[in-house]
Amino acid sequence: ATPTSIMVGTGKAAESGILFKGGEHLEGTHQLQAIVLDKTGTITKGKPEVTDFSGDEETLQLLASAEKGSEHPLAEAIVSYAAEREVDFVETEDFTAIPGHGIEATISGKRIVVGNRQLMEQHGVVTEGAENTLVDYENSGKTAMLIAIDGHYRGSIAVADTMKDTAPEAIEQLKALGIDVIMLTGDNERTARAIAKQAGIEQVIAQVLPEEKADKVKEIQLQGKKVAMVGDGVNDAPALVTADIGIAIGTGAEVAIEAADVTILGGELLLLPKAINISHATIRNIR
Ligand code: ADP
Numbered sequence: 001a002t003p004t005s006i007m008v009g010t011g012k013a014a015e016s017g018i019l020f021k022g023g024e025h026l027e028g029t030h031q032l033q034a035i036v037l038d039k040t041g042t043i044t045k046g047k048p049e050v051t052d053f054s055g056d057e058e059t060l061q062l063l064a065s066a067e068k069g070s071e072h073p074l075a076e077a078i079v080s081y082a083a084e085r086e087v088d089f090v091e092t093e094d095f096t097a098i099p100g101h102g103i104e105a106t107i108s109g110k111r112i113v114v115g116n117r118q119l120m121e122q123h124g125v126v127t128e129g130a131e132n133t134l135v136d137y138e139n140s141g142k143t144a145m146l147i148a149i150d151g152h153y154r155g156s157i158a159v160a161d162t163m164k165d166t167a168p169e170a171i172e173q174l175k176a177l178g179i180d181v182i183m184l185t186g187d188n189e190r191t192a193r194a195i196a197k198q199a200g201i202e203q204v205i206a207q208v209l210p211e212e213k214a215d216k217v218k219e220i221q222l223q224g225k226k227v228a229m230v231g232d233g234v235n236d237a238p239a240l241v242t243a244d245i246g247i248a249i250g251t252g253a254e255v256a257i258e259a260a261d262v263t264i265l266g267g268e269l270l271l272l273p274k275a276i277n278i279s280h281a282t283i284r285n286i287r
């Protein structure tokens with residue numbers, strides 16, 4: 001490998017918005033056999049909006065007040081929704097985020113829990129009556145959350161995030177290059193499958209806790225594959241480091257960009273097949 005051709009390759013990539021931290025990553029990109037994509041903020045725009053809410057006024061007030069303590073994109077969607085409806089936010093006495101599951105808070109002496117089924121189960125909240133509605137939300141690609149107050153089910157809220165326009169085309173191009181494409185998400189299986197289907201992805205790893213994302217990447221490496229991880233979140237950083245090539249979304253968290261070997265500007269997914277094409281062209285020229 002001549003240093004000059006590597007420089008030409010990384011320079012060409014940079015002009016297109018693909019920033020390699022070092023020339024060696026161009027060689028690594030050339031060898032890729034699988035690409036793991038985070039869902040929220042990577043395949044989707046990461047700006048979710050509330051589509052459905054069922055519950056009374058008090059439930060919305062406590063829900064929104066509790067979510068004010070969370071920095072999760074889902075929380076931001078809920079807070080905006082409530083603000084638009086001129087809900088009076090009330091002071092939270094204590095707040096706990098349960099990564100990958102939801103949140104808990106105490107407000108005016110009431111205990112509110114918001115999150116997925118597992119979280120409700122942990123608190124012994126009966127949510128069977130909500131199951132059909134939940135499944136409908138999830139089959140249409142929405143993220144559904146359950147709300148309990150003082151141990152009783154009080155309502156549900158669904159949030160939808162739009163897919164990036166170029167995601168299906170980028171994924172098709174990656175597959176045409178012989179790359180295995182896999183979606184990795186903390187969201188539930190049904191929601192993940194619905195979004196994956198729209199994007200043209202068959203392989204889905206869902207309900208993965210933030211601290212388990214890197215382990216999933218390792219499992220693919222143990223199958224003997226050179227793998228890239230593409231992600232935007234703080235939660236993705238360990239997986240970005242573990243992967244043979246970590247690719248950060250330029251619009252994502254600073255921590256993710258620091259952990260990655262490559263950054264794609266603007267989060268444009270078409271830059272993924274482009275990076276591979278540039279790496280092939282460069283390495284082939286060298287040999
Ligand atoms: P993702 O990988 O999509 O960012 P997370 O691992 O952060 O997902 O969260 C997984 C699930 O936990 C969410 O789909 C949601 O059901 C629940 N959850 C996470 N944060 C919150 C929150 N602030 N409020 C309610 N539910 C939440």
Ligand code: MG
Binds near residue numbers: 038040041233
């Ligand atoms: Mg994300």
